[in-house]
Amino acid sequence: MTATANSIILHQYDISPFSEKVRIVLGLKGLEWFACDEPVIMPKPELVALTGGYRKIPVMQIGADIYCDTQIIIRELEKRFPTPSLFVGGDRGIGWGIGMWTDRVFFQAAVAIIFGGGAALADEAFIKDREKLTGRPFDIEAMKAAAPMMAEQFRAQLGWLEDQLADGRAFLMGDKPGIAEANAYYNLAFIRWTSPAGAKLIEAFPKLLAWEARVRAIGHGTRHEISREDALDIAQAASSTEQVSRDAGEPNGLAPGDRVTVMADDYGRDPVVGEVVSSSAQHIAIRRKDPRVGEVVVHFPRTGFLVIKG
Template sequence: MTANSDSIIFHQYDISPFSEKVRVIFGIKGLEWFACDQPVIMPKPDLVALTGGYRKIPVMQIGADIYCDTQVIIRELERRFPSPSIYTGGDNGAGWGFSMWSDRVFFQAGVAIIFGGGTPIADEAFIKDREKLTGRPFDISAMKAAAPLMAEQFRAQLGWLDEQLADGRDFLMGDAPGLADAGACYNLAFVRWTSPAGVKLIEGFPKVAAWEKRVAAIGHGKRQEISRDAALDIAKAATSTEAAKADPGEPNGLTPGDKVIVMADDYGRDPIAGELVSSSAQHVAIRRNDPRVGDVVVHFPRAGFLVVKS
């Protein structure tokens, strides 16, 4: 199979925990997709050509539509491929709140355990890159000191998962895997890849460990590979399918055609400038141009991102 403008092109790298979350969704939905591997650290010129400055992984590309952040990526996958649904237990809204907890509170507890334990991925280049990304020191010594305390926090949150599984259910919301499972399990995968001490915490909860194996057994769908140049060529030849649409409930009066800047509200706050195409309570899409890819429309979630007129 050769990739085209309808193909899912997934800009990722294999040890990216947030990429793992989406890969589980690919598996749940049985999707075919193309992995476009990007560098772990900057520079990432091919990615930035698509996004306009957003540098975090993963990013999904379908033709000339570029989706930044797992929240908007998974929403778009559910819109395009609604069966089987990621909402398996009435969690259409609550699942996103669960994901915000997993992406921030649960994830940060895992990060402290991983990097406080001296993982070899934290070399000097990685540390300098993450300091630029976060805008603050990436202090391994402080993480090492905090690791025992954060182990308590990580264990407490594993306990919540264990309580959810206590009735014998196979997955967090019932008999079928969905958004909640993908949103929680990638943190365990990240710990297993990098932290023997964290693995011991996971194994202390047999129900959680068994659930983790069931999620892993789902797989990642049908993966193929694509080069960065080929992905960019597809974007340049394609036209975005996003139609201009005003949101009557838009709280700050944004309308299609406005010049805006979008940025994350936590870290990696690189400003991405463009022309507003559409917005809603859950997304914002902006059009921008790059010499390498031409006109593209870049999509972001609203929760966790800031949008201001420029």
């Protein structure tokens, strides 16, 4: 199968936990998609040509529209492919909030267990890359010291999930899987891939184990492969479908045509510069140009990102 401007292209790598979150959504919706494997560490020249500087994984591409961060990727997939919905139990709002917990507090506990336990992922090149990404030392010794305490934190949060499943429900919000599954499951998958000691913590929760197996069985939809160069060619030949629109509720008066810088507020704060195309309480889209791909529109969520005018 050959990708087109309408194809879902996920710039990812297989051991990326945040890519797993999106892959579960693709499975829940039964979608066909193209995996464009990116390097685990910098340099990532093809990815940066698309995003303008944003380097975190995953990034979703549909034609010349580039979606950065799982939050906006999942929002766009729900918008384009509303059936079956990701919102299955009155969780249309709180589902996004659950994602902030799983992406930050839950994920950081998993990271400390994985790297504090001596996972073979962290060679010298990886450590230097992650120090540039986070802007602080990637201190394996500190993680080793913290790992026992983080195991307690991780176990406590597993307990929350076990409690949610205590009434015999199949999934976190009821009898159907949705956004809560994608948000929570990937941290368990990451632990499974990399930390036998961390995986033992999961084994103590029988209802969570059964839920984990049900989510795993959902799969990842229908996956195809695409090269990085072919993905760039698609962006170059396509045009963005994002419509220019102004949000009268913008707190700081942002309007289409304004020049802005967008960056994450936690780590990976590589600035992306462009002109506003559209914005809302949950989304901002900016237009930028690159010598390799031409004009693209890059999309970001608002929660977790800073938008600086000028």
